[in-house]
Amino acid sequence: MTAFSLEPAQLAWCAELRTLAAERLHPLADKGEPGHVNRALVAELGSLGLLGRLFTSGALDLCLMRESLAYACTEAETALALQGLGAHPVHAYGTETQRARWLPRVTAGTAIAAFALSEPGAGSDAAALELRAETDDSRGGRSSDTSPGGRSSDTPALAAAPDGPARWRLTGEKCWISNAPEADFYTVFARTTPGAGARGVTAFLVPADRPGLTGRGLDMLSPHPIGALDFDAVPVTADDVLGEADRGFRVAMGTLNLFRPSVGAFAVGMAQAALDATLAHTAGRDAFGGKLRDLQAVSHQVAEMALRTEAARLMVHAAASAHDADDPYVPLRSAMAKLLATETAQYVVDTAVQLHGARALQRGHLLEHLYREVRAPRIYEGASEVQRGIIAKELYARQEAR
Incomplete structure (x- = not known):
């Protein structure tokens, strides 16, 4: 069907x-380890030029990519x-130096990005963030090159102090961060x-x-990596700011x-996959002297x-087109699109499982996979x-305003 x-x-x-996703990306995905970054898969996305399109295309193209994949x-x-979520702030709000250092590596698939917003006590209420950025002089001028650090508490890496003296020290925790702690x-x-x-x-x-940045993986329902980050007086400078100080909520x-x-x-892509699987199954499955699709109760569910x-x-397409056109009601349209699509995908995948019966609950079945994947989007990013x-x-x- 054509849409929009x-x-x-x-x-x-x-x-x-x-076709690319089925023939070139899926085999790499199958070789990945659940809960860990699949760097070979990310590199292939880079070699296909898809990561580069994250920063050269509009919202509608982003939606078409995500649904198709x-x-x-x-x-x-x-x-x-x-990759897009973690690096978009660098693309949109970063300095020339920040962009030159990181974006070529992100688009090539050789650097993994992450968006660290959520905290144990501040998930959907982003304004309630508690990770503290204290001015360095308030901590007695602690040296920026003596703290231990690393990419993960299990696999520490050599810690690199920032260029120049630290202006702030980050102290606190981030939680449920995708790609952490391997980004x-x-x-x-x-x-x-404070208090603002x-x-x-x-x-x-x-x-x-x-220095001072460590992390640990979390065992989650979704197969992609999600972890927590601990900040123990992590040094940052004015050169590390994205956008303007105290204006990060805008970012x-x-x-x-x-x-x-x-x-x-993403949700629509999963729903369409579940729908197509259901059409094939109900058209070919013998039941009660005919095909499953011949039962009105079944055909009406498929129609729904x-x-x-x-x-x-x-x-989704309307919201993306509104974003590309600088529509003043983008927040409204974006919220509507995310809400309707994620709730719809949950319904469609659940119904598909019901119509397939026990076979859909077997490990390795498409719908068993989609059933695990479809739940999280109703929670993350709001x-x-x-x-x-x-x-x-x-x-x-x-x-x-009227």
Whole structure:
């Protein structure tokens, strides 16, 4: 089916991406170890030129990439998305020096990026961040090259102090960070002004080998790496700031407004894969003297799956197009797209499992894989309840502005 008003070239590109994902990326994904960064897969994304498109394309192209890859290889989709999420703040808000150092390596797939926003007590409420960025003089001028550090508490690396004297020390914890603790650098959000809410947060580019930075992996339902980071007086300088000091919330929200519709695209790709599997299964499965599709209860469920999937796709594309057009209601549209698409994918995959029966619960079955993958997007980058809050807030703000 065609969706929205995609051009023939866009549809052909999506078909090409699905083929690449199935033939070149999926075999690499199968060789990866759950819970760890699959560097071979990321490198292949780089060699195919897909990582470079993260920074040269608009939101709609990002959505088309994520949906197409998710359809055939969710691991490849997630690896691409995490590179974009972690490095977009560098692309959009970084200095020329920061961009020159990291973006070529990100696009080549040789440096792993991570977006470090969530904390144990500040997940959806990003303004409640507690990771402290204390001025260095408040700590008695502690030397920046004596603290032990590393990429992971289990596999420490040589710690590198920042260029120049530290201006701040980061102290606290980040949690549920994708690609942690194996990323090569982190976009970290820390509180530079106590008691200032969203206005007192600064974004920092923190290489993984900074002294005092350690991490540990978390055993999660999703197969991609997720971990926690511990900051023990990690030194950062003015050269590590992304954007402006105390304006880091703008960096976070600007990144999330771009990526939230594409989370919806990821969800749509999974929903379409589940729908197509269900069409094939119900058309070929003998049941009660005919095919499973001949049962009205089944055919109506399949119709509902298709209806919701297409509606979600249209909303995702509309939100992405609004972002590319600098629509003033991007936060509203992004929240709507992410909410509808992720909730839809959960419904479609669950229904597909039900119609397939016990075979869909076997390890290695497509739907067993999708069932594990589809749950997390309703939580990360703003849970469904948070999206409803954003939608209501934006609607009332629009009403008051009339």
